[in-house]
Amino acid sequence: MTKSNDSGVSRRSILKAGTALGAGAVIAPTFFVRNAWAEEFRNNPGNASSVKFGFNVPQTGAYADEGADELRAYELAVKHINGEGDGGMLNTMQPLMLKGDGVLGKKVEYVTGDTQTKSDAARASAKRMIEKDGVIMYSGGSSSGVAIAQQSLAQEMGVVFMNGLTHSNDTTGKDKRRYGFRHFFNAYMSGAALGPVLKETMGTDRRAYHLTADYTWGWTQEESIKNTTEGLGWETVNAVRTPLGAGDFSQYITPVLNSGADVLILNHYGKDMINSLTQAVQFGLRDKQVNGKDFQIVVPLYSRLMAQGAGANIKGIYGTTNWNWSLQDAGSQAFVKSFGQEYGFPPSQAAHTCYVQTILYADACARAGTFYPPEVIKALEGFEFDGMGNGKTLYRAEDHQCFKDVLVVRGNENATSQFDLLEVVQEVPASQVTYDPSIFGGELGPYKV
Amino acid sequence: MDVILLQLLNGLDKGGAYALIALGLTIIFGTLGVVNFAHGALFMLGAFCAVSVQALLTISKKVKDESIKFFDAYKEIPYLEAWWGDTGAMIIDYAVPISILVAIPLMLLIGLGMERGLIRYFYKRPHAEQILVTFGLAIVVQELIKAQFGANPIPTPAPEVIAGSANVGLWVGLGESVVYPWWRLIYLAFAGVVIASAFAFLNLTTYGMVVRAGMADRETVGLLGINIQRRFTIVFGMAAVIAGLAGVMYTPILPPDYHMGMDFLVLSFVVVVVGGMGSLGGAVLAGFVLGILQSFASMNEVKSILPGIDQIIIYLIAVVILLVRPRGLLGRKGVMES
Structure with missing residues (x-):
């Protein structure tokens, strides 16, 4: 005699259901709930509005x-x-x-x-x-x-x-x-973007003198611009580090006058750039003729706020910006x-x-x-x-x-408004400033900390 | 030779600024016995006299800038230019020299106000308290300037006619390659005139003689029925004018910002200490000596042997001089000594 199961629930089906529930309980946090990791990170907003x-x-x-x-x-x-x-x-x-x-x-x-x-x-x-x-x-x-x-x-x-x-x-x-x-x-991109423009406007036979802000940004910019200009065939006469916030740069600018250099590259930003450029112009560098060429000044990283500070001294000077x-x-x-x-x-x-x-x-x-x-x-x-x-x-x-894309700009000679300080000379395509990430080393580190 | 001449001029120029600030500092210390850490702020306020005069002369009417389509922008055309054309433009161009005339009475008033309103309450307090209160005042002043004018340097150029460089090389037979900015030469001459005038005032006038007598023995001068305190107040005002004029004249060399006073203050104190506390001649001598040494230390030839020497030379020399002459170059016995 067999005993029928009137309720229709067999031991097998209970086991199956139990297994499925168990598996579901394990999978659910990552399967059904999208923010399964919601509790695991710092400053999780949770249910806040x-x-x-x-x-x-x-x-x-x-x-x-x-x-x-x-x-x-x-x-x-x-x-x-x-x-x-x-x-x-x-x-x-x-x-x-x-x-x-x-x-x-x-x-x-x-x-x-x-x-x-x-x-x-x-x-x-x-x-x-x-x-x-x-x-x-x-x-x-x-x-x-x-x-x-x-x-x-x-x-x-x-x-x-x-x-x-x-x-x-x-x-x-x-x-x-x-x-x-x-x-x-970054500085590498500034160098890569500036290179062709410098070649076109100043030629390949130039002697450059760098004044560089003495901290991480200045060092990497000097290195990148030197690589670019030396690649064009320019000679680097000297690269002098200047203390951040030096104020009066006259003692760093006067050696440029008789160094035989015909290009001054100012790896300065902000107040330092305003002061060093103003003083370089005062020392007559822009009116000078050296090696039979017009003396030139280059400011690889420009900003409109800096251009405002430097006033008329910025006119005609080349550099790069991220955006204008x-x-x-x-x-x-x-x-x-x-x-x-x-x-x-x-x-x-x-x-x-x-x-x-x-x-x-x-x-x-x-x-x-x-x-x-x-x-x-x-x-x-x-x-x-x-x-x-x-x-x-x-x-x-x-x-x-x-x-x-990176912008190569020049201090505007004929500004049409008080904001019109920089003239975009060229929009250099991204492909021209892209580089292999391994050249600068470093490790990103883990996703989970 | 060219480089040496140029660095010498740089040093004299820098030394001129140090000497002018240090002169005021040491006058105040010698007369009132106050260590005034707000003196750098007076230099900065002088520079902002030039900025203010320039701003006043360039008060402009706003004209809609049609070249900007995205938003309502306005061009600013100075009224002086709109009314008087080239003459107006020339007046604006001479903003810095004009501001000297404004700075003299204004800085005198600021100096007198500062001495009567704050400093006099601290005459008999320890030097540490004087330093704290004047340093606090300097911070307040510079933050007020920043709130009004922003943190960026403001260009205040020299008049166009002297914006270029002088051919100094031709003057001394070194050829055309040695040039030096006109304004820096003018600053050097100006520093010389101001220093000579201050010395003449203190040494050749009866007023100055009384002040010097008061510096030497305040009580005796008082017993002679002379109100030495009032004279000292005026001397404080005079020191403020010297610092202010140094600031006005420095604006075409260094576009002024709110922090420029602090930048010069520390160096000027070193100058005063090296020169000898309270010694006017010492302050001037030390100002020029340290300025010149700082310039020569920045030469590439020197830095290739001693890297970084340009940044420490002033302090190094100060240490050496104070070891050899503890009272400074021309310091007198008994000043700031128990």
Whole structure:
């Protein structure tokens, strides 16, 4: 006699169901729940309605004006991400996941800090933002030494750092970090972009004298520009390191007069560049004839704010910039319009890179579907985009450096407005400034920290 | 030879600035016994007199800039140029020399205000407290300037007619290759005139004689019925004018920013100490000596033997001089000694 199972539930089916439930319980966190890693990372916003960014810029010290412009751009970027204002570059960026309603449904808030253009102050300020304010990402710029210090902190703390203005090769070279990203160009790219223009305008038989700011950015720029000019056939007469913030450069400029050099390359930025260029012009270098040629001055890294400080001395002098407000592409025009309407003047290149970096980070979170840093990092690595003012751009996965067109500019001889200080001589395509990431060494480090 | 001449001129120029600031510092120390860390701020305020005069002369009307389509931008056309054309432009071009006339009364007022409003309360306090309060004042002043004018250097060029360089080589038979900016030569001459005037005032006038007597023995001069305190206040104002004029004249050499006073202050204190606390002649001598040595230390030939010497030479010389002559080059016994 067999006993029938009236309920229709056999021991076998219970076992099957139990096994399936067990397996489901194991798989579920990563299979059904997209933010399975939600609890594992620092400053996870969880179910909060907002998420916080940190903007760490020089608010005091020599780069305070540049820092103020960066802060304006960050504020504008947050507005646009949250769906306020005219949307700026959110109207032109391709591809784009942001919808103008914050990031992943959370409104963006922000806190600000002061780097004072000092590495230790910048780290302390960033640490406070991470530990006290709970920022999910921080950003800022204006000095490579400061940027590198903050990038290392980002790796230690497991919070993404989007570099603002930093031009040293080291930032995405020997000191690159998995948690650090740079949209701004670098010294190598300046050299590669300037080379053909220098050859065309000054020829191949030149003797160059370098004055170089004595810190990481100055050293890498000197090296990159020397490589370029020596490649053109130029001779390097001398390369002299000058202390940062020297003020009076006369004792460094006078030896140039009788050195036999016919080109002075000023590897200076900010206040140093304004002072050294002003004094070089005062010493009559631009009116000099050496070796039968007109003496020339080159400033490899230019900014409009610096050009304002140097006044008429900047006229006719060649250099490079990451971006200039006079560009006619749709992205640049959208950004200049938003910024101009908000503040009454056009943005600087520092403002542009900071704005773009904030949008790129927010968009990467949207594409990754999470704020979990390793996934956001993967979303940025190898990301190709357009419509942000520099043509098609690649965030290279190997070193977290953006590759895009570089502008060779010249101090405008016939400015049509008070902002029209730099004239774009050439937009050098990204392919011409791209290099093998292994040449600068360095290790990105792990995704999970 | 060319290089040596140029570096000598650089050194004299730099030394001129050091000497002018140190002269004011040491006058204040010698008369009032106050260690004034706000003296660099007076130099910076002088420079910003030039910036302010330039800003006043270039007050502009705003005209819509049609070349900018994206947003409402405006061109600024100075009223002086709009009204008087080339004459207006020439007046703007002479902003720095004009600002000397403005700086003299203004710096005198600032000096008097500073002494009456703050410094006098600290005469009998320890030097450490004087340093703290004057340093605090310097920070307040520079932050106010930054809030008003921003952190970037502001170009204040010399008049166009003297913007170029003089052919110094031809003057001394070294050929056309040795040139030196006109304005720097003018600054050197100006420093000489100001220093000579200050010495003449203190040594050749009755007023100066009383001040010097007060510096030597304040009590006795007071017992003679002379209000030495009032004279000292005026001397403080005079020191502020000297620092201010040094700042005004320095603007075409170094576009001024809010921090320039601090940059010069430390070096000027070294100059005062090396020259001998309270010694006017010592301050001037040390200013020029250290300026010249700093310039020669920056020569590539020197740096190839002693790398980095240009950045430490002033402090190195200060150490050596103070070891050999603890009171400085021309220091007197009993000053700042118990």
